[in-house]
Amino acid sequence: MIKEHELDKLIICKKCHTLHEKVLIEAHEKAFCSECNVLLYLDDKHMLDKMLALVITASISLFIAFQFTIVSINIQGMEKSLTLMALFMVLAEHQQYVVGIMFLFLIFIFPIAIIFSTFLLLFFMKIQKAGYLTKRLLILLAHLKPWSMVDIFFISLLVAMVKLFDIANIEIGIAFIAFIFTLVLDMILTKGLNFHELWEMHSKIYGQINER
Numbered sequence: 001m002i003k004e005h006e007l008d009k010l011i012i013c014k015k016c017h018t019l020h021e022k023v024l025i026e027a028h029e030k031a032f033c034s035e036c037n038v039l040l041y042l043d044d045k046h047m048l049d050k051m052l053a054l055v056i057t058a059s060i061s062l063f064i065a066f067q068f069t070i071v072s073i074n075i076q077g078m079e080k081s082l083t084l085m086a087l088f089m090v091l092a093e094h095q096q097y098v099v100g101i102m103f104l105f106l107i108f109i110f111p112i113a114i115i116f117s118t119f120l121l122l123f124f125m126k127i128q129k130a131g132y133l134t135k136r137l138l139i140l141l142a143h144l145k146p147w148s149m150v151d152i153f154f155i156s157l158l159v160a161m162v163k164l165f166d167i168a169n170i171e172i173g174i175a176f177i178a179f180i181f182t183l184v185l186d187m188i189l190t191k192g193l194n195f196h197e198l199w200e201m202h203s204k205i206y207g208q209i210n211e212r
């Protein structure tokens with residue numbers, strides 16, 4: 001019988017299914033299969049930096065998406081520029097409560113929670129501090145991940161726009177583009193969040209004792 005901790009040290013080649021024993025690799029090094037030369041794994045620290053850069057870019061574009069005009073509407077010759085928050089208020093005024101609540105959760109709460117907690121997690125893992133907090137963040141993110149449904153964000157945004165169409169003429173603003181950009185980044189980010197690797201990295205950084 002192979003014990004679980006011994007299993008962690010083994011890796012199977014995705015192509016030829018040869019079993020390899022994992023060895024420690026240095027920064028920017030890669031491990032290849034000895035049979036078919038396929039990439040098995042690469043240096044973790046590099047991944048942390050790339051993800052951190054991605055999450056910072058996503059925060060900036062999310063900020064632009066919230067701060068600037070998402071749509072300009074024309075009501076009886078009056079031009080009005082709306083931010084995401086103002087768009088939400090318009091939905092509430094027109095008694096679009098179901099769309100409004102969907103909008104609030106999928107567009108405000110989940111993306112912000114995911115981007116903010118991913119940033120904190122990667123930042124503290126990078127500076128190798130707050131082992132207990134990062135452990136909690138990993139658990140939180142595992143719960144939030146299923147809620148990062150980019151396609152649903154986009155559909156709910158379109159629904160909100162269509163609902164507004166019968167009251168006004170709509171012109172798309174800079175925040176709309178920033179918002180779509182954020183969604184794409186968010187999708188790449190959540191796809192890239194490999195919890196198995198993150199937990200492994202966590203125990204490598206903080207050791208077995210997590211209260212540090």
Ligand SMILES: [Zn+2]
Pocket residue numbers: 013014015016017018033034035036037038
């Ligand atoms: Zn192989």
